[in-house]
Amino acid sequence: MNSPSEAAVPTATAAATDAGATSSGYTRRRIQRWRQGRREQVQDDVAEEMPIDMRYNGVSFAVMMATPHDLDDFALGFSLSERLITEPAQLLSCELHERLEGIQLAMTVSPEASAAQLDGKPERLLPGRGSCGICGTRELEAAVRQPEHIRHAASFRAGALARALEQLPSLQTMNAATGAVHAAAWADAEGRVMLVREDVGRHNALDKLIGALARIGMAADAGMLLLTSRASYEMVTKAAHAGIGFMAAISAPTALAIELANSAGVCLIGFARPGGHNVYTHPERLLAD
Numbered sequence: 001m002n003s004p005s006e007a008a009v010p011t012a013t014a015a016a017t018d019a020g021a022t023s024s025g026y027t028r029r030r031i032q033r034w035r036q037g038r039r040e041q042v043q044d045d046v047a048e049e050m051p052i053d054m055r056y057n058g059v060s061f062a063v064m065m066a067t068p069h070d071l072d073d074f075a076l077g078f079s080l081s082e083r084l085i086t087e088p089a090q091l092l093s094c095e096l097h098e099r100l101e102g103i104q105l106a107m108t109v110s111p112e113a114s115a116a117q118l119d120g121k122p123e124r125l126l127p128g129r130g131s132c133g134i135c136g137t138r139e140l141e142a143a144v145r146q147p148e149h150i151r152h153a154a155s156f157r158a159g160a161l162a163r164a165l166e167q168l169p170s171l172q173t174m175n176a177a178t179g180a181v182h183a184a185a186w187a188d189a190e191g192r193v194m195l196v197r198e199d200v201g202r203h204n205a206l207d208k209l210i211g212a213l214a215r216i217g218m219a220a221d222a223g224m225l226l227l228t229s230r231a232s233y234e235m236v237t238k239a240a241h242a243g244i245g246f247m248a249a250i251s252a253p254t255a256l257a258i259e260l261a262n263s264a265g266v267c268l269i270g271f272a273r274p275g276g277h278n279v280y281t282h283p284e285r286l287l288a289d
Contacts, residue, residue, distance in 0.1 A: 023068050024069065025068065025174045025198065025199075026048055026178045027045070027048055029043070030042070047181050047200050048200075049065055051101060051103070053102065054075070054078060055104055056107050056115035056118055057115065057116055057118070061118060062082075066199055066201055067174070067200050069199070070197055071094075071096060072094060072211070072215070073209070074105075074204060074208045074211060075105050075107055076094075076215055077207035077209065078204075079091055080214060080242065081207050081241060085114070085115060088214045091107060091108075092110055094107045094108075147237040147260055147266075150243065152245075153266070153267065153285060155286070156189060156286060157287050158288055159191065160224070161191065161269070161277070161286070162275075163191030165226065165250075167191075167193045168226055171183075174198040175198060182198065182200070182228050183197065183198045184197050184198075185225070186225060187223055189222065193226070197209040202229035202232075205227075206227070207238065209225075214242075223244075226248055226249075226272070229249060229251055230253065231253035232257055233254060233257045235257065236257045237264075245265060245266050246285060247266060249268075249272060250273070251271070252270045258280045261280065261281040265282065266281065267279070267281060267286060
């Protein structure tokens with residue numbers, strides 16, 4: 001769906017932006033379909049997934065398995081979530097390079113950014129990191145990071161949440177075609193879904209949404225985060241770090257996610273449906289209509 005006017009944040013070159021805008025995120029494959037004992041040869045839409053090399057000032061930090069769509073948002077959101085930059089302006093440019101093995105996102109960051117201090121030594125990087133969240137993390141303290149506390153968390157009406165949940169399926173264009181991707185969405189206080197980002201990896205979808213919010217300059221704490229996945233601890237951590245204090249997942253949260261959401265001041269909702277939901281933390285922030 002169309003997003004609001006975008007702020008002039010120099011996050012990507014034209015090449016990367018065009019690639020994110022024109023790629024559908026899925027491709028077609030010829031398959032054999034069986035229905036009620038009959039089979040036929042048809043064309044089926046299949047979600048794309050490929051290695052994405054996240055490279056900063058010439059140094060590779062991680063290789064993520066992701067859907068090659070909205071990669072400009074992915075570059076910015078991943079950089080913010082991983083604390084490689086502290087503000088969008090530190091990401092000076094992002095060039096997309098197609099390689100035989102996948103796609104390289106060659107990012108240039110300002111000297112004060114943490115990503116500028118990467119030295120390229122293999123033991124200090126995350127060469128095999130995937131969309132599972134902590135795959136490739138080498139230290140225990142790096143595996144579970146305490147999220148920041150949300151200082152000014154907003155409250156929302158249950159009716160607004162229900163309206164947002166009702167809208168979301170019709171806005172998941174990639175999933176409608178393939179049935180294989182997750183979505184992360186942002187809705188305003190009235191329950192209007194303003195942004196949707198999709199990916200085969202739920203963490204990637206959230207990174208893309210965080211990048212889109214930062215690139216546009218939209219206040220993340222003024223809206224609701226909707227997830228078409230379970231609410232794991234890292235999804236809570238990413239949301240809190242981005243300043244999002246209200247998140248609703250259509251599946252269950254984990255025990256660690258509940259603990260982190262409670263301490264971070266995040267209202268965490270699971271099994272979210274238009275007709276009902278479970279509130280796991282900070283129930284005072286979900287208001288009755």
